[in-house]
Amino acid sequence: MIQLAAPDFSAGLASALEALEAPRVDIPVIQPAEPFLDMAGEDLRRRIFLTESETGESLCLRPEFTIPVCSAHIAQSVATPRRYSYLGQVFRQRREGGNEFYQAGVEDLGEPDEARADARALSEARALIAQFVPGADLSIILGDQSVFEAVVAGLGLPAGWQKRLVHAFGNAQALEAMMARLASPDSAARPDPSVAGFLATEDVAGLEAHIEQVMQETGYSTHASRSPAEIAARLIGKQSLDSTRLSAASLDALKAFLALDVPLDRAASALAGFARDAGLDISGAQQAFKARLDALSERGEDLGAIHWRAAFGRPLDYYTGLVFEVSAGSNNLVLAGGGRYDRMMTLLGAREPIPAVGFSLWLDRIETVRAGK
Amino acid sequence: MTLTVALPSKGRMKDDAIATLARAGLTVSAIGNDRSYRGRIDGIDDVEVAFLSASEIARELGAGAVDFGVTGEDLVRESLARADERVEITARLGFGNADVVVAVPDIWKDVDSMADLGDVAADFRSRHGRRLTIATKYWRLTQNFFSTRHGIQLYRIVESLGATEGAPASGAADIIVDITSTGSTLTANHLRVLSDGVILRSEACLVRARKTAHDNDSRVAALIEAVRSAS
Numbered sequence: 001m002i003q004l005a006a007p008d009f010s011a012g013l014a015s016a017l018e019a020l021e022a023p024r025v026d027i028p029v030i031q032p033a034e035p036f037l038d039m040a041g042e043d044l045r046r047r048i049f050l051t052e053s054e055t056g057e058s059l060c061l062r063p064e065f066t067i068p069v070c071s072a073h074i075a076q077s078v079a080t081p082r083r084y085s086y087l088g089q090v091f092r093q094r095r096e097g098g099n100e101f102y103q104a105g106v107e108d109l110g111e112p113d114e115a116r117a118d119a120r121a122l123s124e125a126r127a128l129i130a131q132f133v134p135g136a137d138l139s140i141i142l143g144d145q146s147v148f149e150a151v152v153a154g155l156g157l158p159a160g161w162q163k164r165l166v167h168a169f170g171n172a173q174a175l176e177a178m179m180a181r182l183a184s185p186d187s188a189a190r191p192d193p194s195v196a197g198f199l200a201t202e203d204v205a206g207l208e209a210h211i212e213q214v215m216q217e218t219g220y221s222t223h224a225s226r227s228p229a230e231i232a233a234r235l236i237g238k239q240s241l242d243s244t245r246l247s248a249a250s251l252d253a254l255k256a257f258l259a260l261d262v263p264l265d266r267a268a269s270a271l272a273g274f275a276r277d278a279g280l281d282i283s284g285a286q287q288a289f290k291a292r293l294d295a296l297s298e299r300g301e302d303l304g305a306i307h308w309r310a311a312f313g314r315p316l317d318y319y320t321g322l323v324f325e326v327s328a329g330s331n332n333l334v335l336a337g338g339g340r341y342d343r344m345m346t347l348l349g350a351r352e353p354i355p356a357v358g359f360s361l362w363l364d365r366i367e368t369v370r371a372g373k
Numbered sequence: 374m375t376l377t378v379a380l381p382s383k384g385r386m387k388d389d390a391i392a393t394l395a396r397a398g399l400t401v402s403a404i405g406n407d408r409s410y411r412g413r414i415d416g417i418d419d420v421e422v423a424f425l426s427a428s429e430i431a432r433e434l435g436a437g438a439v440d441f442g443v444t445g446e447d448l449v450r451e452s453l454a455r456a457d458e459r460v461e462i463t464a465r466l467g468f469g470n471a472d473v474v475v476a477v478p479d480i481w482k483d484v485d486s487m488a489d490l491g492d493v494a495a496d497f498r499s500r501h502g503r504r505l506t507i508a509t510k511y512w513r514l515t516q517n518f519f520s521t522r523h524g525i526q527l528y529r530i531v532e533s534l535g536a537t538e539g540a541p542a543s544g545a546a547d548i549i550v551d552i553t554s555t556g557s558t559l560t561a562n563h564l565r566v567l568s569d570g571v572i573l574r575s576e577a578c579l580v581r582a583r584k585t586a587h588d589n590d591s592r593v594a595a596l597i598e599a600v601r602s603a604s
Contacts (some may be wrong), residue, residue: 038504041526042516160492167495174524181488192482214480218563223545226481226493230500234493235483317495317527347498 006089006102009132013104014087016131020124022085022106025066029089033060035348038191039318047093061091066341066358067348074350080110092121097364105338105360109345117357118322118340119295125336125359126301129326133335133369136328140305143312144292145169146321147271150285150369154278155250157182160234160241164334170313170323179254182246191239199239205300208232253278259294260310264303268293292322318344322357328368336361375419376592379433379442382410382424386577389468390443397603399596410568417592428452434460434582441582441596445553447473447575449514462578463597466604469555469577473514475570477540478548479563486568487523490548494527497547508533509550511572518572538562568593579604 017024033050037058049061062068065086073082105308106124111117122142129138148169152162161182168174191199194214198207211228215221222228246254256278262270269291275282297303306324314323323339338359345354380394381387382403391401400415401422412422423439430442431452439460443466450456477484484490497505505528509515512530518524531546538558540546550572553559559566579600587593 037529041504041520042528042530043520043526045512045530046516074543162493164488164492168524171524195482211480211482218480219542220478220480220563221544225478225501225541225547231481231483237487238483315524315526317498 004024004098004100006087007363009366009370010102010104010363013128013132013361013363016128017085017087017104017106020083020085020106022083022108024279025069025072025074025086027062027065027083027088029061029062029091031062031068033058035071036060036063039067039344039347040316049091049093049099056267058280061134062088063092063106064090065103065360066344067108070109070345070356071348073107073109074345074348081108081110081112081355082110102363103360104363105358107356107358109356110354111357112355114321114340114355115291117300117355118292119291119301121338121357121359122306122322122324123299123301125324125326125338125361128361129328129335129366132366133328136324136369138305138328139307139332140324140326141307141309141312142322142324143170143309144285144289144322145313145319147282147285147289147310148257148313150282151254151278151280154280155246155254157246158237158240158244160237161244167317168315170311170319171315172311174315175258175311179246179251182244183248183251185243185245191235195235199236202236204236207235226311240260250279253280258311260308262308264293264296264306264308267308270308314339318342318347324359329365333365333369335366335369336360374586374590375421376404376441376590376596377421377423377439378414378596379423379425379430379439379444380412381427381443383426386427386443386445387424389466390578393443393466393468393600393604395518397599399599417596420592420596429442431580434580437582437584439582440584440587440593442580443577444580445469445471445575446578447471447511447573448575449516449578449580451511454513456588458584460585461581463581464579464601464604466577466579466600469575471552471575472566472571473511473550473552473573474559474566475518475539475562475572476549476553476559476566477553479565481565484567487525487570490567491523491525498527504529505548505554506531506546507548507550508537508546510537511550511552513548514572538564 009254012334036044038075048063051059053059069084069086084107089100090103091100097145108117108121126266129148149166152165164178168178182282195207207226212222256272260270319339320342321340325334327334342355345356380390394401401412402415403409403412411425414420427444428448430444431448433439434442435453453459494505507528508516508531510533514522515530533540537549537551540549
């Protein structure tokens with residue numbers, strides 16, 4: 001049966017959220033669709049409920065809260081740091097479960113002490129789940145894209161390859177395909193004869209002028225889309241991208257890193273051991289990672305009960321650091337998920353970068369686990 | 374039970390479909406005048422022919438409103454979610470050949486493959502303040518190919534219902550996903566298909582709606598067998 005009313009524990013949850021110094025915000029159910037499609041990509045279109053206003057504006061039933069909460073914050077241009085909470089219905093087409101269900105959560109915007117804010121988000125999510133699913137055996141996993149970024153940078157790959165790998169972080173299949181290519185690169189595709197001469201002599205100015213001329217002759221605007229300078233720069237960079245081969249040692253290091261899966265109380269030493277074995281200097285990332293561990297300990301979190309999985313991430317470009325999930329129940333349902341999305345606020349139009357971290361709770365799944373299913 | 378076979382209602386597709394059935398020993402005759410939208414297959418009882426537009430045929434097959442249809446695989450896969458669960462391609466007919474492809478401006482000399490395009494898409498927002506845009510009428514095929522097959526999420530589709538190949542030059546979109554048979558229209562518009570940019574090699578097919586009633590119907594097996602041997 002599909003549960004349409006808010007689960008009976010939501011009143012208790014609402015007061016628990018209020019106690020977290022995060023004032024509740026109300027978000028209209030009908031939202032402009034653009035920001036969601038723009039942030040999450042075209043793939044989301046299949047999963048949201050779209051409609052159109054009379055004037056042709058694309059509208060949708062809110063598929064989640066984070067984007068509208070952040071947009072509202074930007075529109076009101078209020079000072080940071082600032083925390084918000086929400087609780088309400090969201091609408092998404094899902095393979096399993098109903099298409100309308102409840103979510104609650106907290107967004108923490110502009111807290112400069114990132115380790116503290118990260119720890120607070122995870123800790124609050126864990127405590128809320130523990131409070132509303134008492135006695136459940138929780139499994140918590142944590143990932144951190146910034147550590148992966150440091151490892152990839154430490155391996156000395158060209159910037160283009162670093163970007164590719166970081167972009168694929170969290171998508172195991174795509175990462176594997178890229179690593180296979182790095183192990184045995186294709187024989188570099190020979191450059192087009194029309195540009196080979198410029199590449200051979202590294203004549204950047206000549207290449208740009210050539211591209212600009214062709215664009216003008218063929219009726220392509222030189223500024224509406226990719227510019228001659230952008231194409232020329234990437235064409236030159238690509239020569240090294242195609243022929244880049246990762247040494248067996250570096251490839252092994254990358255694989256060894258992605259295979260790391262340890263409880264947080266051993267994570268710092270596992271990371272240090274990895275860096276030592278691989279001969280990488282990633283001390284900046286190690287310090288930030290350690291600071292978060294300390295902040296979690298300070299909040300009284302049991303580090304032995306949280307797993308760090310090095311390969312755990314989300315392949316969306318606004319996630320930048322921490323991601324985590326709290327699961328429970330016989331099917332190990334994800335009851336809470338969260339992470340750091342420092343890039344989102346500027347993508348949504350904030351003038352200054354605003355660090356942001358948050359989490360959301362899946363109320364229908366919590367209800368399932370509460371019912372002992 | 375009457376079996377309904379949907380055939381394209383006009384043009385080359387109609388002529389080729391009728392010719393293929395004729396080679397299979399199945400003569401289609403229109404009921405009433407030859408502009409009629411209904412017909413029969415001579416010699417088989419209780420088989421009705423409906424002349425519909427090719428994209429309507431795909432939709433009607435998905436809804437189970439017709440039993441068989443002759444239409445392009447591109448339209449079947451574009452119109453129907455999880456097409457293989459709902460319909461079966463029983464024979465490829467060797468006409469109406471066309472590829473659904475990803476094409477970029479030829480002057481993007483740095484973009485040969487989907488991996489290159491993935492790089493460009495990932496950086497697009499920070500360079501241009503907007504996502505990479507794709508002009509197409511093939512929403513579903515594009516999404517499957519970009520997201521599922523190539524892990525490219527960050528792009529926007531601009532719906533294009535005609536003259537798609539002109540979109541990049543006019544500035545309506547950055548690249549296109551469109552159908553091409555000889556490639557000459559793409560070349561004329563200074564577009565180039567990526568080396569791994571063929572989404573689907575499509576042709577006209579005899580497509581069956583998956584219905585349990587077909588299991589014990591000898592006419593169904595006979596029709597498939599006849600068309601297979603003729604195509």
